[in-house]
Amino acid sequence: MQRAIETHKLGKVFRSGFLLKKIPALSDVSLNVEPGTTFGFLGPNGAGKTTTIKLLLGLIRPTFGEARIFGKSVDEVSVRAKIGFLPERPYFYEYLTGLEFLHFCGELFGLNQTDRSRKIESLLNLVHLKGAEHTQLRQYSKGMLQRIGLAQALINDPVLVVLDEPMSGLDPIGRKQVRDIMLHLKEMGKTIFFSTHILSDAELICDQVAILIKGTLKSQGKLESLLDPKTYSIDVCLRGVAPEKFQTIESISNTVVCHNETYTVSVSDESCLSRLLAWVIQEKGQLISVTPRKESLEDMFLEEIQESTR
């Protein structure tokens, strides 16, 4: 089966200023995105995520390497018929109404009037913009712009949806709305490739992730396989034990945090845990919760950045 996205040692050097100074933005990025996956493209701001996405859409030309979408070179215009794209912080023609804008986008895909009207109707429902379609885009809020952006990206029923920072700059409700739409697309079996620097978003919806730091790809793979499965520590929450009693468990744990007469004790492994639990019962304490802490994307992300700056 053809890969949805496939890049081979993709690199980009920008030339800027009067002297055409070379500014490397991206090097040796080899990505593989299988069809049907939701692929999170992670990295801090300025890592080169948007550059990669622009290369994938032929908006800029690679200095090195090549990018293919469904087996075809991204230079081929026809390939874009299968893609839906939402740019970062989208901004559209101010003076068009939402409806006019979507019709315009549909026309660019060569859709006829009836197909467009039908498609737009269902998209407006999907992105919850029914009722706002006759308003000019300059009166749209940020969240509305993001959602009309999603609608225009979906007008051609794309097989691959490319979203650049779809949730940045939105309030929690806006983020949830966008996330729900993405989950809906995932259910429909679309391949989603999206970039973000907000890790919790990725953790919630991604099957696969790639991490880009300073223009180079650090790791790529299934989210579970990238994360260390081993448990870091176990947090035990308890109350009802006198503070001075905690001196007796110094051998088990040295991190005790007290908050509102609730104590959180961190232990490193299972044997310590059973000793701690025995101690709680012995002291007639009240056990609230036991939470194992696994490596999160956040931890991994920080690790990678620390490594690359070292």
Added chain:
Amino acid sequence: MKAIRAIAVNTFKEAIRNKILYSLIFFAFIMMLISLVLDQATVGQRNKIIKDLGLGSINLFGIIIAIVVGINLVYQEIENRTIYPLLAKPVKRGQYLLGKYFGILLTLFVETLLMSFFLFLLVLFYEGRIDFYLLLSLATIFIEIAVISAVAIFFSSFSTPFLSGMFTFAIYIIGHLTEYLKQFGNDSGSFLLEKITLFFYYVLPNLERFNFKAEAVYHLSVENDKLVLTILYGVIYITTLMILSVVNFERRDFK
């Protein structure tokens, strides 16, 4: 073709809603004012001067709008990032640029048409009849405007609006002086200077070719061949510029 049309219509809509046509009110106001002032001036000359100034203002307004809209059109779309979702669709960059160009032409055509209509009304009011000779000049003025918008698009395909504006304006001025430039080279007696001026004579648009104001106002006869060649000259010049603009535009990175 469908994509070009869609982009052209969209550009036109955007321009209209951007209140570009409000400049027409300004034009009408100036023309009214001038004709009122001239009413006090000598009889007989007044009609000529109204035609002169009318044609002149239509020309100038057209050129100014062509430059201002032409240089900003593509650049703003890149600045505002409205171009990204467009070019991420199955639209060739050439199609995009042509669509934009036709969009400006459509805007300028409507603007010129409305200004001309107003001028005809004014002439009808003062002279008692419609002076169809003016159409000749108005048509060639529109070709000149079309050439200047193509020049503006060409420069903005690789330069900033400020520089493009300067370049386009310079071309507009020099374009009216190329005949003299060539003459100057001929008279200079220097071989090198003669060749250089000849080069510019052919490379720069010879905008005086589109100036039929005297013919229109004094009702001078114009050979059909001359008119056909003039139109052809404009069309070929625009075509060449648009090909070069598309080539530039295709090589461009949208950072």
Added chain:
Amino acid sequence: MPLVVNMKDAFVHKMSLRRKKGVFLIGVVCSLFFLQIHIQNSLFRYQSDQEESFLYLPSGAYLKPIALGYDQVLADLLWIKTVSYFGGHYMTDQNYPWLHQMLNVIIDLDPRFDFPYYFGGIVLSLEASQIENANKILERGIQAYPEKWEYPFYIGFNHYYHEGNAETALPYLERASALPSAPDFIRSMMGTLYTKTKSKDMALRFFREAYQNTKDENIRQKIAEKIEALLAEESKNAESD
């Protein structure tokens, strides 16, 4: 690694396609360019059988307010146009129907621009034989620069040289010689003219005055010779009476 090989092939193929497209485009642009040159040349032929568009040159009085403060620039541009107009006709028919009007517009726009006065005064009279137009421009020169001796001198010169009229020439020469910057030769020229007009009394009076005012020894010598010749002629005439 079949994928990499495949991509490389595609890359080479793409390059050659791109090159072909490039060559094609260059061909198209070049042919359009030559077609354009050809049309320009054909259009040029239409121009020669028609008078220049100076028909359209409005008078400076209208032009000045429209110039929006760029009147000097406009005058300079017109000046360039005028010189090339003169050059063009000098090489061909030596006929300059619009020259004086152009110069007048330049003067309207920029009266302190002095060269058009000289140019008009000399070229219009010597080259275009438009003595009256030349003198009108020079009169405007006198208005703008009353301290310059050249303009009245040229008017006087035009009257005498082109029209053979010493009577009308003399007042201008007198005016020119009265200016502090006037060179001495104007005085001797005036003497000659007075002689020609047969008002010998005037001539004598003028030469005597000139003799007193002139410091240059050579010219004093010449003036003295003129006075002697005049006196000799007078006594000869008296004898014959």
